[in-house]
Amino acid sequence: MTENTQGFNTRAVHAGQGFEPRTGAVVPPLHFSSTYAQDGIGNLRAGYEYGRGGNPTRDALQEQLAAVENGTHAYSFSSGLAAEDSVIRALAEPGDHIVLGNDAYGGTYRLISRVLGGWGIGNTPVDMGDHAALKDAVEANQTKLVWVESPSNPMMRISDIRAIAKITHEAGALLVVDNTFASPALQQPLDLGADVVIHSTTKYIGGHSDVVGGAVVLNDPVLAEAIGFIQFAVGAVSGPMDAFLTTRGLKTLGVRMRTHSENAMAVARWLQGRPEVEAVHYPGLESHPQHELAKSQMSDFGGMVSVQFSGGEDAARTVAESTRVFTLAESLGAIESLMNYPSEMTHASVKGTELAVPVNLLRTATS
16 A cells, blocks of 8 residues: 555545544534524524535535545535536636537536536537647637546546646636546546546445535635535535435545456456457556556546447347346446446437447446
8 A cells, every 4th residue: 555545545534524522422423403503693603504504514524525635625515416517607607618528427518518508608529638629629719617537437538637737727727627437546636737626426435325416626715715605505515414424435435446446457357358349448458548647647547447349239238238246227436336328328418419428338337
């Protein structure tokens, strides 16, 4: 175990998790209260007034999230898409423009194109590996946000976060990185130049398929204030029990990601040798086109493996509906192995667009 890994695990276990001073309970109590008694008008005890504005359990999680991402500010939301929506509403306005990867998560594209597009936010999907095309798109549209997934969902492409940050900042834009697939245990985008990090904490951070949530982590206090205002004003906050379950999951993230990565590598290598397989997408394989880049910005390669079958759509569907250990289900990142047919499941919303997922592809999440 490296010194960095040891430091991560220590932060994950202890940040925001001090023992309760009255009883000495080593696990902070779960605060369900929706409101807080005031000692006088505006005279708040410990700064708490109303559950939407603040909750001790949520605050403890937010401190923990900031610590593991090497950030100074973190906000916990009711879902990953609520976190994404809040970032865009806080940092962009009608008439602004977003450049995003042309293999982005279907829900992200749906939010940006169909929901926020109606609000007046424009978008351009580009290949994040083509830096010339990215630069042209950012400069031509006076882009406000560049939106990156690395690894991407579900094609497992790796983006050069350092290089993209440089292009983004030279154009006066902000870089948002979705770090859900890697998790903070394997990658810290803020250290690589990102301005904002997004998570669906439902996935690896929660880690047990029993809680839905999202997170935003950043360092800039001005940007943080804007996002914090949207969190309070719109109110898509994580509830106390959701925050508690997410905190519990985050404490074991480091050890879980080590096992996820080991098992995914074994699955990827096995699939690579099968005659039925057309392509295996896993950044840990030497054959992956961004393998060296992944090694330079990740401490391991994660638990997600995507595979394309030479038998086409029928072969992919047959495998998806025939497995015994892998469960056919949405989501990923938990202690059980899941399999997903993105074309009809997680990425159905991008069918018919340039973001469409190959119909012979399955996405696997190894336990």
